Amino acid sequence: MKASDRCVYECKARGIFRKLGITPMIGDFVEVEVKNGKGNITAIQPRKTSLIRPAAANVDMLVLVAASKEPEPNFLLLDKMLVHAEMNGIEPVICINKTDIDDGKKIYDAYKCTGYEIVKVSALRNEGTAELEEVICGRTAAFAGLSGVGKSSLLSRITGNNLQTGAVSDKIHRGRHTTRHVELMELEGGGYVMDTPGFSSMELTGVRAEELWRYFPEMAKRAGECRFRGCVHINEPDCAVKAAAEAGEISTSRYQSYRDLYDTLKDIKEWKN
Template sequence: MPEGIIVKALSGYYYVKPLREGLIATEEDSVQCRGRGILKKKGIAPLVGDRVIYMLTEHGEGMVDELLPRESELIRPPVANVSLAVLLFSVREPDMNLNLLDKFLVHIEHSGLEPLIVLTKQDLANDNGEATKYVKELYEDIGYEVMVTSSITGAGSDELRERLTGGISVFAGQSGVGKSTLLNRIVPGLKLETGEISLRLGRGRHTTRHVELMDIGGGGFVADTPGFSQLDFLELGVEELSTCFREFANYAGDCKFRGCSHQHEPGCRVIEAWKAGNIADSRYEHYKLFFNEMKDKKRRY
């Protein structure tokens, strides 16, 4: 029986794109499939991104027979086998939001995915690119991969397209940063709906309504997901937060007290590293902010 990948799930149907070798999609159209009853009995719910074995039935439809083992699973958005999380944040319109970027990075680190930071709308920079350079260097020094793009000039588009081949990537980030515009640029003919920025509100209209994988060629698929304005820390334990700030790792093990919160304890090597300039002010301030936010939420729940 043929192998495929679920590229969309809607109203009880799974739309399966036939595959040949690895994640290389065929030129055939997606097959509209139902899930076999045995999957439901086993409590298995197929997700977008699942590789499946399916069989063709009548009228050009199909039946999902078996789910192949998953490499990863995200709850929000519900996607399987994602290997790369692409976090898009704009240089301007809306302005760069490092608080939200760090919050996304915490969730991505906790999920075990590899993050890629993409700074969009470089053509709108009005400071000779100084702010973009600062942000790029800040996160590259921590160990993150950072790309700078412009959907208007096309800068960075080819590099990003090449980076996305060979796996499933999920796009997320600040609303209104130009996710759809960028995807239209790197996947010719895609023609995703784009939304204008509301300058009064400082955010974009949500133009993506459900998760769907887009084949960008070369065995690459992109899951375009709704823009987020907030993320919930409830699924993350407060004691896990510091492990999601990767630059803390070189110091946290040498703290005087076991289970150090890196807030006020004497002999805290993380605080010492911050005071010495080895941890950026914005990163440490956001860590404290998230820590207190998480403690407040735990008390309420």
């Protein structure tokens, strides 16, 4: 069934959800009671996945959009988002946009060691967008990334909808043209995509510092070769992860993010105890 064949009802959520502390999220499968053309959400199905940043349910792919330039990539934020996706069992894809102004090699080199799919695109020139659509095909994908990287421009290309876009400087100075609401859009070849508001910071929670390496796939696959069990891959001798970082098999940027995040998580724990 296509979205155009479906009925659309404006719904209210019953007060019971508020009492239970449950908020309906974008992407939820719900049961609806219709009266006089208006819907009432009576039940929310268990969620397959639930992302906090961006807030969305049942997403199975996170397309992390970074611009090769304007704005400069924020590697630490990208790495936090990748850990967040890993923790939630959501497949991440790295999408390098604006390849018309810079080839994006810096981002590519930072992530080629991860094994994640990397797609280079230019929304402006409509290059690589068909490949991006193919990668998403059949899935429910949320687009996330800094404001101004081109999420709405890319989604306009692949959905054929005309989404609101805005110049980077406009957003920074006046907060105009930003995506204020999130909506699922159906792809012609199957699958759904959603645009999300850009954000520039996030706090990583729900993971212990000692477990953090598990969410860096290029570290996790080498951890079994470390001398010590419980190695956190920072100062231990005969650490296979550190050796791989020194040999350039794990990028400097990824290893640095790991160390920064490890320190932050360690501090949170000590502060809470």
